Amino acid sequence: MSTTKTAKLSLGDKTIDLPVLSPTVGPDVLDITKLYAQAEVFTYDPGFTSTAACDSAITYIDGDKGELLYRGYPIEQLAEKSTHTEVCYLLLYGELPNKAQLADFNARITRHTMVHEQMHYFYRGFRRDAHPMATMVGVVGAMSAFYHDSLDITDPWQREVASIRMIAKLPTIAAMAYKYSMGQPFVYPKNSLSYAGNFLNMCFAVPAEEYVVNPVLERAMDRIMMLHADHEQNASTSTVRLAGSSGANPFACIAAGIACLWGPAHGGANQACLEMLREIGTVDRIPEYIAKAKDKNSGFRLMGFGHRVYKNFDPRAKVMKQTADEVLELLGVHNNPLLQVAKELERIALSDEYFITKKLYPNVDFYSGIILEAMGFPTSMFTPIFAISRTVGWISQWKEMIAENGKIGRPRQRYIGPAQRDYVDIRHR
Secondary structure, eight states, rough: OOEEEEEEEEEEEEEEEEEEEEEESOOOOOTTTTTHHSSOOOOOGGGGGTTTOOOSSSSSEEETEEEETTTTEHHHHHHHOOOOHHHHHHHSSOOOOHHHHHHHHHHHHHHSSSGGGGGGHHHTTTTTTTTTHHEEEEEHGGGGOGGGGGTTTTHHHHHHHHHHHHHHHHHHHHHHHHHHTTTTTOOOOOOOOOHHHHHHHHOOBBBTTTOOHHHHHHHHHHHHHHHHHHHHHHHHHHHHHHHHHOOHHHHHHHHHHHHHHHHHTTTTHHHHHHHHHHHHHHHGGGGHHHHHHTTTTTTOOOTTOOOOOOOSSOHHHHHHHHHHHHHHHHOOOOOHHHHHHHHHHHHHHHHOOOHHHHTTTBOOOHHHHHHHHTTTOOOGGGHHHHHHHHHHHHHHHHHHHHTTTOOOOOOOOOOOOOOOOOOOOGGGG
């Protein structure tokens, strides 16, 4: 990383030289590590939208171009040619696996899909109507009480074991949360199935009859997982890194990431999108809501359109659109009013000048919500599926952060409260 360039910062009669770091791709970065020591000032950047908090070699996004790279590979190529577990290997280890490496990795994941039998009791401690994300936060955090042999973050082998365990067990934990909320018996993992196929089986199989995983739905779920596997330094990933910087065990860090992902502005976006479609209800009401979306004073916002990072078409959405078409064709759900509303909204957004000029294209949350709805998942399961998908990204970022031996995260603030004042006795207030 080049540091030959510098930027000058003038503060009164003092001039500070700030090193300029050049990345592999993307904008240059001002190194302000010593700014407080040299100039006694902090930077002010709410939301950290202009601040690089770390070095990372995992994921790169160019929002203007609509580009997403996993370890340098375009997401469109991976979605077309790869599988989720192969992408997991890529994110974790930096390179695509050869045939033997992938077979070994899949075998290790498969052997760790079951959870400790005593963990079943945790589920029975939750109310039946608990949100699956609430259950997942608790159960994943509790993994540290069961897997004591993979808590030492200074041991590379224990970090590896913890990583494999979480990637393998998160689908099982999420499926159990779903089954518990449905009042159905837990379904154990099947080693003969793929990662995505096993998750579908654990969600939809019942002991009374055999469930056969449809390959189109299996591929759709695999793509959903792959497309959500990592996304640079988003809120939940930053949460995992911040928790990990304190030396917290890996299960606690991932539980923190799940809790952050639960927020409607983050992982809950596809659920919010489906709830909006339900509010619209029928195709004939769409013009009314389009008018509201164009009215700045209405307070209404179309969910599932546009993206905070992408100022162009979300590259993941292109893949999800194709997958949504395949799933809807297979299931023959074209007469479903909710999905009719979604398809008409999509048509308008891709042709209406207002949406085009503002680059409000349908995003990945819009299409993934449609797919999961068509598969039969309730909206409460959308974010848990997101959590399963993002687990490998969180772990990859966590392992990278641990290897850097960085400092504990400690953001600064601009204090705007009262200056120092003296205590006044309660009789005189």
